[in-house]
Amino acid sequence: MxxxxxxxxxxxxxxxxxxxxxxxxxxxxxxxxxxxxxxxxxxxxxxxxxxxxxWGDQIQINAYLDKGLGTGEVSLLRDKIQSFPEVERVRHISREQAWKDFRGALGAHSNVLEGLPEDVLPASFEVFVKPAYRDGPIVEALANRLRKEKGLTTVEYPQEWxxxxxxxxxxxxxxxxxxxxxxxxxxxxxxxxxxxxxxxxxxxxxxxxxxxxxxxxxxxxxxxxxxxxxxxxxxxxxxxxxxxxxxxxxxxxxxxxxxxxxxxxxxxxxxxxxxxxxxxxxxxxxxxxxxxxxxxxxxxxx
Amino acid sequence: MIQLFHVSKIYPPNTAALKDINLQIAKGELVFLAGPSGAGKTTLLKLLFREEEPSRGQIIIHGKDVTKLNSRGVARLRQQIGLVFQEFKFLPHMTALDNVALAALVTGVPRQESYTKAYQLLRELGLREKYDAKPPALSGGEQQRVAIARALMNDPMVVLADEPTGNLDANLADETMRLFREIRQRGTTIIIASHDLDLSQRYGTRVISLQEGYLVDDLSPLKEGRAG
Incomplete structure (x- = not known):
């Protein structure tokens, strides 16, 4: 046209x-x-x-600790997990730290937690996987191995999510x-x-x-x-x-x-x-x- | 040259509007298609500008078989044919100038050129003062002249007019016919369908009579001794 x-x-x-x-x-x-x-x-x-x-980039496993574990047992268990070849590092989150982190995440709305006991959240290990092992089946196998460890109640990892x-x-x-x-x-x-x-x-x-x-x-x-x-x-x-x-x-x-x-x-x-x-x-x-x-x-x- | 070979038009279910028409019209002729209502005059015009297709036969206009044109070809054919209708067919919301210029604009002529030419034509046809009036505000004669101006916009090789004086009084009808004779002098072929026998006898250089779809008479002034 x-x-x-x-x-x-x-x-x-x-x-x-x-x-x-x-x-x-x-x-x-x-x-x-x-x-x-x-x-x-x-x-x-x-x-x-x-x-x-x-989540996929982080590939981190959360292992929740039995409430009855003493400080020495926690330390031993942490060293054992740290020795696994797939594990890069292990971070211990105490009950107090878990509570503090949760409050921090809620920010201005943290007042909704008032009245709850501060030890309501369990202590846990954050297990970071080495980059070379960040693969679904390997992480799943590691999580299954952790589930068999005495002293750990629940093991969660993001792959399930x-x-x-x-x-x-x-x-x-x-x-x-x-x-x-x-x-x-x-x-x-x-x-x-x-x-x-x-x-x-x-x-x-x-x-x-x-x-x-x-x-x-x-x-x-x-x-x-x-x-x-x-x-x-x-x-x-x-x-x-x-x-x-x-x-x-x-x-x-x-x-x-x-x-x-x-x-x-x-x-x-x-x-x-x-x-x-x-x-x-x-x-x-x-x-x-x-x-x-x-x-x-x-x-x-x- | 316009040639029709064994042209018939049958409307469904079985109404024959034209029956085996054979016809030749030379360039620059002024021809009247005469006959009573329903004789097939309008149908013949519609076949020439391809609003209708013949049921049988061949129509050649300036060497081209118009029955075989595609939609683009039909548009191009109509750009070379000027049409004048009894009911004018204007766009009422547009001015006389817009209506005339439209014929050139659709062919791709630049806007300024189209409007300049449209204004010149309206001035030539005595509508200098009425160019910005909308069609409903114009008289019958003025509307007819606007329709003629539009038909002439693309310097057509053929002008087809269907009952162009049907809505006009005797004086205006004469004025319109005078315009057609002037146009003819430019070498344009003019075909006028009219049931007005008197008009066709006074102005026709050639009168083709149709009746019930048949071509019943083709009187040329040379043969019959009538001057146009």
Missing amino acids: KGSQWGLVGRRVCSSLWARLWTHVLTAGTMAVALFVFGALMLAQENLQNLLTE VDRLSLVVLALHWAKWVLGGILFIAVFFIVRSTVALAILAQKDEIEVMQLVGATEELIQAPFVVEGLIQGFIGAGLSVLGLWFLVLFLRDQTLTPIALFGSLGQLQFIDWRGIALILAIGSLLGASGSVFSLRRFMKRWKG
């Missing part, structure tokens, strides 16, 4: 957007809601994935596409109907343009651009909504999210995620227009 034809397209887009402003606002809003749901699932998935990566959380991440990944897919199909039909309304409202204009020799591309381009703009604005609104959601959740220090927050700040979706949402929105808008146009142009051609 030539410059003057693009100018004509631009003027027709502006006049159509203005003439049916509220219809377009509602459609863009619907699209924003659908993409917000998709983006929120993506946000949850990405943050859990970050958490998993963070990593495995469980991996399943949650996988579920979120599928939920994102399945739920998103259903919402996108619904949005696609809404966009198609909006564009159909715009086409019907401009039926006379289209007929006149056809009679004076406008090509199909020139007649269809304004509707595709209209759908594209609608989709892009809807996607932009959803990204804005997600940003506010992240800001809101970062303030929620007493929710389970606060626990994630203590391990790593809740992250906003990266530029690839933003680009994906904007691309899906624009594509939905443009494809809704194209399908609507195909239907009408076919009907008018008879």
Whole structure:
């Protein structure tokens, strides 16, 4: 298309957007809601994935000590664990230290612990694995060996959580596409109907343009651009909504999210995620227009 | 040159609008398609600018078989044909100038050039003062002249007019016909569909009569001794 034809397209887009402003606002809003749901699932998935990566880098085993162990037994047990070839170092966390750490993690909300005895938390060893041994089966074997040691009540290591959380991440990944897919199909039909309304409202204009020799591309381009703009604005609104959601959740220090927050700040979706949402929105808008146009142009051609 | 070979048009389920039409129209001719309502005049015009496709036969315009054009080809054909309708077919929210310029803008002519030419045409057709008026604010004769200006925007090789004087009084009808004769002098072929026998006899250099889809008469002024 030539410059003057693009100018004509631009003027027709502006006049159509203005003439049916509220219809377009509602459609863009619907699209924003659908993409917000998709983006929120993506946000949850990405943050859990970050958490998993963070845990995976640490590869640390927590071994909780029997309350009846004396100082000498604790020291002997620590030396024994330290002698294992996979172990880099062992850090002893006393009951007092555990209580202090917990209070520190709660920060301004530590008053919720008032009334509880300070020795409620067990003492433990934090066992750090050498980088060369930070592999799932090796860590699992080490944890099993520790479980057989007398004086240790419970042995936990992040791999168990990593495995469980991996399943949650996988579920979120599928939920994102399945739920998103259903919402996108619904949005696609809404966009198609909006564009159909715009086409019907401009039926006379289209007929006149056809009679004076406008090509199909020139007649269809304004509707595709209209759908594209609608989709892009809807996607932009959803990204804005997600940003506010992240800001809101970062303030929620007493929710389970606060626990994630203590391990790593809740992250906003990266530029690839933003680009994906904007691309899906624009594509939905443009494809809704194209399908609507195909239907009408076919009907008018008879 | 416009040539029609054995052209028929049948609308579903089985209504024949045109039956085996054979016709040749030379460049620069002013031709009247005459006949009562339902004779097939409008259908014939629609076949020429490819709003309809013939059920049978071949239509050649300036060497191109218009029955075989794709959508882009149809658009290009219409850019070379000026159309004038009885009901004008304007965009009511646009000014007369916008409506005329649109015909050039869709072909990719730059905006300034399109508007300059549209203004010149409107001035030539006596609408200098009305260029920024919207069609509903114009009289029937003024609207007809705007429609003619639009039809001439792309310097067409053919102008097709369907009942162009149908909504006009006798004086305005004469004025419109005078304009068509002036256009013809530029070498443009003009085909006018009209059921007004008197008009066609007064102005037609050639009158093609249709009846119930058949071409029943083709009177040339040379053969019949009538001057246009």
